[in-house]
Amino acid sequence: MPDPGPVIELDGIENRFGAQVVHDGVGFDVRRGEIFGLVGGSGSGKSVLLKTILGLRRPDAGRVLVEGQDVTAMNDEELRRFKRRYGVTFQHGALFTSLTVAENIKLPVAEAVDLDEATLDALVELRLRMVGLTLDTAAKAPAQLSGGMVKRVALARALALDPAILFLDEPTAGLDPIAATEFDELILYLRRTLGLTIVMVTHDLDTLARTCDRVAVLVDRKVIVDTLEGIVAHDHPWIHSYFHGARGRAISAEREAGRGA
Amino acid sequence: MLASAAREPRRSVMEFSADFDPASGRLTLAGDCAMLDAPALERALGQLRGAAPAGLEVNFERSGTFDIGPAWLLRRALHVLGASGTQVRYRGQPPGHFAYFDELLGRDAGRFPEPAKLTLSQRFTAFGHAVADRVDGWYEELVYGGQLLTSAANAWRSVRRLRIPSIVRHMHETGVQAIPVVAVIAFLISVISAYIGAQQLRPFGAEIFTVDLVTIGVLRELGVLLTAIMVAGRTGSAYAAELGVMKLNDEVDALESMGLNPYEVLVLPRVVALVLVLPLLTVVANAMGIAGGALLTNYLLDLPWQQFVSRLDSAIADTTLWAGLVKAPVFGLLIGLTGTMRGLQVRESSRELGRLTTVAVVQSIFLVIFADALFAIYFLEIDF
Ligand SMILES: Nc1ncnc2c1ncn2[C@@H]1O[C@H](COP(=O)(O)OP(=O)(O)O)[C@@H](O)[C@H]1O
């Protein structure tokens, strides 16, 4: 059983860019071992919220507690140590373009611990296998990869230190449905065996339905948190058209069918 | 049950240790093994590999949870030993990830590519390719110039396609904003040459010729050359970096997909701006240089202003000013072409961006000085 205590607590988060208010009092808890989905329209502030939790951006107001520590109050050294405990994939991959795939995956490991080159290579093999890439990818440059492969390499790099918390920004965007399903299964496996806590920004309703225990929806600069069923039943107009539009209906039909069987 | 291995924050857990005892052939693992404990595990596995015992007992009785990374290293090492004849036995429960690894290894992931070892003939081939690439490079540079000329010719026909607003913006950024630094540099250089001139000419009683030295030097050579070098450093690099980043972001492809010609939209305004701006900056540099010379001769030689002016008047010919100024647009063209071309050559990586930005600066300075030498010879021949 996952430990129900919160790993991440957000309280009264406000983020502003000049006159534009992105978040106005956003607060929720993420429990240990949970897969937590974050959805919202484009520009609703999902990426900005993720950066706030990661300590990459200080909010204009509010507190972020991760494993009981206040991220907004950490000094640089504490932030550095904190950052080793989580893995992140960015929306656009953010692979280091001047390094090969293998070097991208080795970098966080080699910076954190002192290991032989052969050991590092063995770990590269593990991470590539974990994300379902063939080993000949290792020698490639990021520019030689397809969009889907970039996402997988980014995940492999995020997993390099076996983090306790994983943050994924639109991880399945650009993956074909089969690859996306494999990806979901990988996520579920990691959660099951490592008790990983996963926070995932996604627009993929399939992924949302298959993996997420709870979902937070960013609307009107605030957040609504519930199980997927609860969110789907919510009567906010944006949420309604999001889950009951053409794409949403296909998903709910699928879920109904699955339940009937 | 392993599924319950939800990981607690690591503060209270037992320190990890891995001990191999060669005498009894036992590997004892204790505590939780996180990625940060991998070096301790690596050491023990290294000893194990060195000893290559006939039988090995791995004791997991006191071990806690394993991160996936170290578990993988352990399992790999045990498999290699097993394959070379060591009998491996487990005591206690091995990490649950082992089952996952079996599943992973069941899927074919191919092999790591072999690092290429070059034979002699391959080395020769590589050398040949390098030479051919260089020749291709020249060809590419020619084509680049040609493309630009065509788009310039096209743009000439309609004012709208000349993109005046874009040219003005670049003139502001590369010209107006460069005035302070160009002015200061020109002033300082003429002060230095006036100082040296006065010192060297005084023993001959010819210190009045300091005025000739400074004014002719500044107007014919120093003013335009220093301006060009400053602009090459400032703007050549900026052009290369700007276009390089656009290239990396596929912005250039995006332009082309809209049916726009990147030479016309990106390159031409930048090059035209530099061709127009460099003469203007040179005028500023010349003025500051003369002012510096006047100030220093006044200070060192007690030369009154009026006398400086009349001496200057007789020192310079009608052509002196023009001999410097005509070079400015040419230098501007060279810097603009080099900077934009290197920027558009950026492919694939941020390292490439850095390399080509450097190349842009070094080459444009080289080209400017080389062209200046050609001008000097030419002017000498035609007695300009
Ligand atoms: N660095 C920034 N400066 C100004 N505005 C920003 C910045 N980053 C994000 N924004 C604005 O904040 C809003 C939320 O952005 P983002 O979190 O990226 O949206 P999304 O939910 O699509 O990920 C957008 O309106 C965006 O324009």
Ligand SMILES: [Mg+2]
């Ligand atoms: Mg985003």
